[in-house]
Amino acid sequence: MNQLKRKQTEWIEEQSVSLEFFSEEPITPLHQKVPLGDSHKTLIVIPSFNEEASIGQVLNDVKENVPGTPILVVNDGSVDRTAQIAEECGARVISLPYNSGYGVALQTGYLYARKHNYSIVVQMDADGQHDPACIQDLLNAVKNSAVDVIIGSRFLGQNTYRTSIARRIGMFVFGKLASLFCQERVSDPTSGFQAVKGKAIDFVASDHYPPDYPDADFLIMLNRCGFTIREIPVKMHPSKINKSMHGGPQSIYYVFKMFLSIFVTLLRKKPRI
């Protein structure tokens, strides 16, 4: 099985090398650290699935707040006009052939970022929940510190974000677990509003990334690999359309998966990147 995996990785690396002429800059292999010079190459990654109602507004707000920064929309098999609207707004669009889930779409953005040598990736949601005005805060925090991952937390500072009691309990428990194992306060482990830099981008693009629900388990994994994380307060609006990833019967799976994933993450050897 390991041999098969190694062969796959080799094949993918070979393809990346043969496609080098596609990218403007040479591709950095996974094991090399991306240098962070004065000029940071930043990419904003927005995974989206059927977000035609909000994507246009989100993209315009992002362009207004961080002008000139390339935006990548990963269209996760939407059946509406999400991809067209994103293209019309000037974003680069990667369309996945079918709906693969939030984590897979997000990781696709990181794979693209790694391939094209981006040194900072800001990830945010397409449903208008994350305030684009806070992107600059995330960028400043990640640029002006040695921290690898900055998480925008909706529960720090003066925030009015309201959610259901069940979700709050879940976030509290997993936040406490993440805080315990990361030795860093984590109040919002499910936040999809993050800025990631340098080698941490390679880590997200690697096989170690949990592709279904990248939450507390992933933060613990990051910490075990020596990456540093920090939270900063951000403004979040309640999602206009209620389509949480953790609702209904899936929430039972989510809780089970998260406990199991945290447990096995602690049992595993530290991944080498």
Place this chain on the structure above:
Amino acid sequence: MPPRIRIIAILICIFLVAYVFELVRRRHLSEEYSMGWLVAGSLMLMLSISEGLLVWISNLVGATLFTSTLFFFGLIFLVTICLHFSIRISSLTNQVRTLTQHMGILHSEKQSLEEQIEQNSLGQNPSKLEKL
């Protein structure tokens, strides 16, 4: 073991082994996946035919009924093969995910290249440029 259940067990095992061979012959089942079925089918066949072996194994595992021995090993085989399939499905899911992601990225890059070529070819003779 009563002769009736013995004959039924032998017939089922022969049918299973023969059917697996036929599936492999028709290329409906790959050799890799046929091995487990053939080994399990053959072992069950041996246990059904040889009463001495069945008695010996039943004593070994502590089964009071000989049919329980057959069910016991049948169940072990089914659990093993289900676990094996779960591992294969996990591996295939990961492979499909990687393919999907790389396909999406390559498609986007291809489109971008086509657009660049189209822009560059404006003013040139388009017939000289081959469409990607």
